[in-house]
Amino acid sequence: MQSLATFHLGDMADTFVSLASAFVLGTVIGAERQYRQRTAGLRTNALIAVGAAAFVDLAMDINGNPGATQVLAYVVSGVGFLGAGVILKEGTNVRGLNTAATVWCSAAVGGCAGADRVAEAIVLTMFVLAVNTFLRPLVNFIERIPINEKAAEATYQVHVTVNQEMRDDVRDLLVEKLDAAAYPVREIEVLERGEDEVELIATLAPTSVDAGELDAITTALEEAPGVAYATWTSRTTD
Structure with a gap:
């Protein structure tokens, strides 16, 4: 019966909007990673965004903004463990750092959505896609520049x-x-x-x-x- 007592249609609609926003935006970020055949792809990024949104939204319902702030701090550190799982070391080469950083950003997108900051979540998603897509030509250009031993440490x-x-x-x-x-x-x-x-x-x-x-x-x-x-x-x- 406690579940019926705490059920409010307005709060439920608010939660649905937060989770739906996190799902859509996390899917958009994950689609780009899936297209490039990265370890953490579409489903992983979507789940991370939705999970972060769910935790933050629940904390806000229970304890308001202070609760959301506390949970956000744990989300930031907790997602680090997931990011570490996609980092691979092969000899002297380290792979997956970019994907781990994207996972971290997906959690931030979910946190924004869970805190009812959907507009901020959309803007952050746009910046994540811009970094992973539009900066690629610049990275390729820089990597083709011959190394100057005098300037390199x-x-x-x-x-x-x-x-x-x-x-x-x-x-x-x-x-x-x-x-x-x-x-x-x-x-x-x-x-x-x-x-x-x-x-x-x-x-x-x-x-x-x-x-x-x-x-x-x-x-x-x-x-x-x-x-x-x-x-x-x-x-x-x-």
Whole structure:
């Protein structure tokens, strides 16, 4: 009987509008993800939006705006667990970050709808679609721009494969040439590469370099006695 006592046609209509709005907008966001064959597709985004709207709407019915505010805080953190489920790490590559962020935004859309902010939910949906659709050409353009080593912040290493007997001499030469080029060495690691060879890996302190200067240094090192091979590598610091 308590259910009949708490039933109000106006409140029910309000809840229906909130959930329907969340369903439609979540479906729109999910359709774009489904079209691109992402892990979290149409149904996932729709369910997240509807679920967030339901929690917020229920909290508003029970405790008004303070209740909705409290539930929204839990929705923001709780959806993070769902987002983590679509992030995949394959070696040094990480996939699914964009999809996880979209899932987070779907929850925000549902929260807006549940809080009776349907207009804000529609605007947010438009921005989510714009980010996932219209920014793609800009991303592709930026990725085609050649990397400028002088401007890029990264960790740079110089690798030298040398005869075991000449290890100390070549290490001193390596440090000397890098210091002369104003590239101080942060550390040098020595790896065994067989019975007679070792690899010296010098990690540079600077986070940006001149590629031509490092090429010249490795070329000079290859001409030193006992050196079989010399090169340099970089990896981004992010």
